[in-house]
Amino acid sequence: EVKGIPVYVKNVAEVTIGSEIRQGAAIKNGYTESVAGIMQMIRGGNAREVVNRIKLKVAEINEGKLLPDGLQIVPFYDRTDLVNAAMFNVAKVLIEGVILVIILLFLFLGDVRSSLIVVATLILTPLLTFLVMNRYGISANLMSLGGLAIAIGIMVDGSVVVVENTFAKLGERLKAGESKNRIILEAASEVGTPVLFGVGIIILVFMPLLSLEGMEGKMFAPMAITIAIALAISLILSFTLSPALCSYILKGGSEDDTKLVARMRAPYDRWLHWSLANPKLVVKRSLIALAASLVGFVLLGKAFIPVMQEGAITPVIVRAPNISLDESIKLEFEAIKRIMTIPDVKMAVSRLGRGESPADPGQPNESDPIVTLKPL
Numbered sequence: 001e002v003k004g005i006p007v008y009v010k011n012v013a014e015v016t017i018g019s020e021i022r023q024g025a026a027i028k029n030g031y032t033e034s035v036a037g038i039m040q041m042i043r044g045g046n047a048r049e050v051v052n053r054i055k056l057k058v059a060e061i062n063e064g065k066l067l068p069d070g071l072q073i074v075p076f077y078d079r080t081d082l083v084n085a086a087m088f089n090v091a092k093v094l095i096e097g098v099i100l101v102i103i104l105l106f107l108f109l110g111d112v113r114s115s116l117i118v119v120a121t122l123i124l125t126p127l128l129t130f131l132v133m134n135r136y137g138i139s140a141n142l143m144s145l146g147g148l149a150i151a152i153g154i155m156v157d158g159s160v161v162v163v164e165n166t167f168a169k170l171g172e173r174l175k176a177g178e179s180k181n182r183i184i185l186e187a188a189s190e191v192g193t194p195v196l197f198g199v200g201i202i203i204l205v206f207m208p209l210l211s212l213e214g215m216e217g218k219m220f221a222p223m224a225i226t227i228a229i230a231l232a233i234s235l236i237l238s239f240t241l242s243p244a245l246c247s248y249i250l251k252g253g254s255e256d257d258t259k260l261v262a263r264m265r266a267p268y269d270r271w272l273h274w275s276l277a278n279p280k281l282v283v284k285r286s287l288i289a290l291a292a293s294l295v296g297f298v299l300l301g302k303a304f305i306p307v308m309q310e311g312a313i314t315p316v317i318v319r320a321p322n323i324s325l326d327e328s329i330k331l332e333f334e335a336i337k338r339i340m341t342i343p344d345v346k347m348a349v350s351r352l353g354r355g356e357s358p359a360d361p362g363q364p365n366e367s368d369p370i371v372t373l374k375p376l
Contacts, residue, residue: 024353
């Protein structure tokens with residue numbers, strides 16, 4: 001008040017509904033500003049499912065023209081592109097591994113019936129593994145599918161040993177009039193302990209990965225669990241399904257090597273005889289190789305995760321700390337325009353400064369453009 005007369009805000013200022021002081025900007029392709037938003041997923045959510053649901057809702061908004069003046073929501077960074085590409089590559093490797101193992105089984109076993117029995121284990125094991133994973137809530141992510149790809153070549157070991165021993169025993173004793181089921185039972189029991197210990201040790205090798213905590217535990221635990229499940233199922237099938245199929249379709253035969261195996265075995269036999277004749281020299285050279293490998297491990301480059309081709313890069317642009325927001329926006333437009341002149345660039349969206357949240361650490365002199373590249 002002045003001399004007893006009240007002074008109102010309307011007497012000294014004009015009051016209107018305005019906006020907060022601008023702290024940042026979003027620039028698209030170097031020619032226009034835009035509004036950028038980030039979707040944050042709750043902890044423990046499935047990124048692929050969440051993004052797919054967001055896409056459905058965005059499509060509904062765009063098709064219904066719910067935004068004014070014909071505005072559309074256009075994604076400029078989509079995590080599912082990387083996830084889908086990685087999942088496709090792992091699934092492709094998994095299928096290729098199955099096909100390759102099947103081909104090698106036919107070539108090395110030399111008997112179509114024996115190969116078919118082993119192939120049955122190879123096909124059923126991944127399918128049953130997926131059922132167990134679904135039962136216990138283990139998603140088919142990059143690491144779990146990678147673990148299954150690693151286990152592809154190992155999961156047939158038990159079945160191969162059981163079928164090969166049964167094939168040889170049937171060839172020797174079936175002509176003598178012995179019971180086929182008795183021969184199969186004894187053949188499977190004969191190799192049961194070595195197969196159990198061999199596969200069991202491989203499972204135990206991956207168990208320490210379950211003790212990892214933090215980011216490492218989240219990354220490698222699904223792989224270790226998937227490998228353990230797959231190998232355990234393959235072990236069960238080796239002792240149940242393989243003998244049962246042997247009783248139906250296996251006839252037995254000679255234990256002689258196939259022509260391919262015989263050719264590959266000839267140089268091995270020569271090296272084996274030489275090694276037995278020179279044991280001290282073999283041990284000495286092995287120790288030298290071990291020492292060299294340890295030195296190589298020390299010199300080997302190390303990283304937490306390998307560099308991935310995500311299809312997008314995020315350069316960081318830093319200007320003088322005392323630059324104004326308007327001048328920073330002007331320079332950012334010029335920088336994005338130059339980025340867009342690169343032939344392999346599909347889109348460039350830059351986030352300059354910070355948004356409305358005071359927790360955002362961005363400054364007006366800093367920007368981090370997301371540059372989407374054209375697919376190769």
